[in-house]
Amino acid sequence: MKDGILAALPVPGTLKVIIGQIIDISEKGVAFSHKDEITTSLNGAELVLMGHEQPDKPVFGVPARLVYEKELGETYRSGFQFGALSQSQTSRLATFLQSNIESIAV
Numbered sequence: 001m002k003d004g005i006l007a008a009l010p011v012p013g014t015l016k017v018i019i020g021q022i023i024d025i026s027e028k029g030v031a032f033s034h035k036d037e038i039t040t041s042l043n044g045a046e047l048v049l050m051g052h053e054q055p056d057k058p059v060f061g062v063p064a065r066l067v068y069e070k071e072l073g074e075t076y077r078s079g080f081q082f083g084a085l086s087q088s089q090t091s092r093l094a095t096f097l098q099s100n101i102e103s104i105a106v
Helices: 087-100
Strands: 006-010 017-025 029-034 045-050 059-072 075-082
């Protein structure tokens, strides 16, 4: 991912929003690094993806569920699996991936 691409998790049932740097993303899910522990089991949440390469629609939500969370010293790494995406969400995710992933030289 390019630097500055973020994910936000409004924690259901609280006023807390966890924001972190996206580390890895695909059509199936996302992993991001963040400072606050996710203290609840999340079988269903709305994860907000934020990219700066799409000035017309840089922010959008996707359904997701927490698959894992690892403590890494002072930060956490959490992995989420995307839920059933609408056609519009699938299209926006594809554009988000194309716009915000750095190419790797081989």
